[in-house]
Amino acid sequence: MALSKHKVLEDFFGFKSFRPGQEETIDAVLAGRDVLAIMPTGAGKSLCYQIPALMLPGLTIVISPLISLMKDQVEGLKDSGVQAACLNSSISPAEYNETMDSILAGKLKLLYIAPERLQRAELPRFAAGQGIPLVVVDEAHCLSQWGHDFRQSYLDIAGFIKSIKPKPVTAAFTATATPKVREDIITLLRLKETNDDKGAFIITTGFDRPNLYFEVQKPGKNGCASKDKNTALLDCLKTRTDKSGIIYCATRKAVEEVWDLLLRRGFGVTRYHAGLGDAERKKNQDDFLYDRKPIIVATNALGMGIDKSNVSFVIHYNMPKNIESYYQEAGRAGRDGAPADCILLYSGQDVKINEFLIARSDEESNESNPDLVEHNLELLKQMTYYATGNGCLRQRLLSYFDEQSQGYCGNCSNCLTAFDEVDISLEARKIISC
Numbered sequence: 001m002a003l004s005k006h007k008v009l010e011d012f013f014g015f016k017s018f019r020p021g022q023e024e025t026i027d028a029v030l031a032g033r034d035v036l037a038i039m040p041t042g043a044g045k046s047l048c049y050q051i052p053a054l055m056l057p058g059l060t061i062v063i064s065p066l067i068s069l070m071k072d073q074v075e076g077l078k079d080s081g082v083q084a085a086c087l088n089s090s091i092s093p094a095e096y097n098e099t100m101d102s103i104l105a106g107k108l109k110l111l112y113i114a115p116e117r118l119q120r121a122e123l124p125r126f127a128a129g130q131g132i133p134l135v136v137v138d139e140a141h142c143l144s145q146w147g148h149d150f151r152q153s154y155l156d157i158a159g160f161i162k163s164i165k166p167k168p169v170t171a172a173f174t175a176t177a178t179p180k181v182r183e184d185i186i187t188l189l190r191l192k193e194t195n196d197d198k199g200a201f202i203i204t205t206g207f208d209r210p211n212l213y214f215e216v217q218k219p220g221k222n223g224c225a226s227k228d229k230n231t232a233l234l235d236c237l238k239t240r241t242d243k244s245g246i247i248y249c250a251t252r253k254a255v256e257e258v259w260d261l262l263l264r265r266g267f268g269v270t271r272y273h274a275g276l277g278d279a280e281r282k283k284n285q286d287d288f289l290y291d292r293k294p295i296i297v298a299t300n301a302l303g304m305g306i307d308k309s310n311v312s313f314v315i316h317y318n319m320p321k322n323i324e325s326y327y328q329e330a331g332r333a334g335r336d337g338a339p340a341d342c343i344l345l346y347s348g349q350d351v352k353i354n355e356f357l358i359a360r361s362d363e364e365s366n367e368s369n370p371d372l373v374e375h376n377l378e379l380l381k382q383m384t385y386y387a388t389g390n391g392c393l394r395q396r397l398l399s400y401f402d403e404q405s406q407g408y409c410g411n412c413s414n415c416l417t418a419f420d421e422v423d424i425s426l427e428a429r430k431i432i433s434c
């Protein structure tokens, strides 16, 4: 019996209705069209390929950059009764053999794989019996140098897809919507940007997350009650006891310092950065995910794998290097749809740190790329405008993603401050006119 997408949604995932964009994307994949879906973090991109994977005969391959992300997804799928597995550097030879055996036997529905493993795994050969109807490129912005997380290994994906016969449907997903990144994905994956029946289906759902409140504080400056970032941070946390939240810092050193500060003040807090060993990172992340510690202080190494629905605030102790990174990190708040706060603690020093990091990453790359440096400095400038400008913060974020919005959202610190001013002037006018 053929499964309907609504039945799969309910039976396997326990959801009653689709979120915006999901149904159209699933329909396009099932109709055999390549897809590029650009949806914000937390929108529910995974279901857009997991449901077709369950409905199509054969094995769906999901290329995903992060081991933690793969593991979480595969465990979640197995809990829902879906035959899924992953191939990455963390699995043992025995697990590898087991996975390949189940592919050969035609039992597996979804295989998550790291891009570095694509060539070695000889998937087309192993899956020849059942076929590969769909290849998913998750976090597809990793293909583009202009995105915030370029990965060289992603460039092998197009060749891999080409090696599969008959040609599978390619479905790419990302939360990054800048025109340059989007063009790169379309070109590098050879998706054709047409919306006729045979061309690729390109869908962008709105980027607005109305439940998120945005705030910028400039400790030590006029208009900010706190004299420095630590005081500002402690003040923010004072009103958010028992809430779960992420505090992002620019460097490992800052993570250690902030973690130490909060620990001494008695907060249930853990930390995450690339300088910690694998086991400790995993333990700390789990402590946070499973609510044993409500707060985590982290560098951006705590990234795409985080799918915790009840994060009630994301505080940036330092300003990130561009708006994409900021929106993606801040967007980890409020995935459950409940009101949540995204607070940026800004200082001029943050701009300096980022300029330094941009220069260093150029020095450390094989070949210096002045265009890329210039591009990254421009993105930094836009981030700085966000932090220092007076207009609606939400509008600034959305216009970065080419999305129109009103100049007043009523749910960001700039709008609320402006609102107070309007009130005051109204009051003043009333007094004058009396």
Ligand code: ADP
Residues within 6 Å of the ligand: 015, 016, 017, 018, 019, 022, 039, 040, 041, 042, 043, 044, 045, 046, 047, 307, 309, 335
């Ligand atoms: P993305 O990859 O777009 O960041 P995910 O696919 O990780 O988002 O989904 C985010 C959360 O939304 C997950 O917890 C998922 O279970 C939930 N979700 C996805 N689709 C639906 C739906 N139709 N109804 C309710 N919850 C959903």
Ligand code: MG
Residues within 6 Å of the ligand: 045, 046, 138
């Ligand atoms: Mg995702």
